[in-house]
Amino acid sequence: MAAITYKCPNCDGGLVFDPSSQKYHCEYCLSDFTQEELESLSQELVHRKAEHQEPGLREQERREQDRREQERREPGGAGAQPVLYTCPSCGAQIVTDETTAATFCYYCHNPVVLAGRLEGQFRPDYVIPFQIDRQKAEEIFSQWIGRKKYVPETFYNKKQIESMSGVYFPYWLYSCRVDGELDAQGTRLRTWDTAGMRYTETTVYDVKRQGTMEVDHVARNGLRKANRQLVDSVLPYRMNEKENFSMGYLSGFLAENRDMEKEQFVLDVQTEVRQFALQSLQDQAGSYSSMQVRKKEAGIRDEKWSYALLPVWTLTYNDKARGKIYYFALNGQTGKICGKLPVDRKKIIILFFSVFLPLFLLLMTGGYFLG
Known part of the structure; x- marks a missing residue:
């Protein structure tokens, strides 16, 4: 599988995606490029490579990719072991685990996208680019931690804050339509006192509700090793701002590929969607003293799954004295915060x-x- 570093066409320095400008920035010559410009350059590079590559070598690369994907699907296979890549900038070996899709070279520090991890069935449909850059993320963290008086200083010292990482996490997104029906009997009681007597009036209603609900982008994290409380607590995202996937968005950040398939979430998501739809119908039925449900059904149709990478700024703190790991997570688009903090005794x-x-x-x- 290929390791790619996006190069500046002006000085050949490494390009990184800049959340503040939503452009690709060269830290060496300070050039900026739009997504359209980068795609044009990438297509030209692929075309040149195909022209100079022998057919037998292309077939060999394809077979190697198929072999690696098969290993990933086999429990205990070679795909579960650390994988070596060669940095296209300096030639150094890069060691990753099986789900890493974007990282940095430890020697030349150029951003590296592991293209083979994002091809075929593992290619995401969408990506939400980072909109909060490192400087803003550190500022948000500092403001948040500033209100916590009993946190160890080592949790928020300069060195610790600099270890904050921008990571694209893999999510399955589920969309569908739900046709719901509710048939119930509602009862309202009215009580009053007159001339020393208490009267109670009971009114019975037939309650019927029907409707169709559009459900968009119910998210499930597709990474088995992820701290689910960490990455799921910063949901939701503004899905209307998602972009068609391009590997360039990963340049300058870490990224993980999925190791869980959508079939593992189907029953859980369908149950959640049905319960939400039926509860919504019941909430719209009105206010009653009591309600007896005679029939409630929710049918699902037009199901659709898509695969996306979503941005999270993460910071972890290993409290060796207690043997616990504490974390801070920040939604890289909306700024929503989640954190579990240590206490300084x-x-x-x-x-x-x-x-x-x-x-x-x-x-x-x-x-x-x-x-």
């Missing part, structure tokens, strides 16, 4: 001795004199 002890202990002694002293 020393700060808690200092708080106790500086506030609660003097207060306790004051109360004890006051009680002594009053007594």
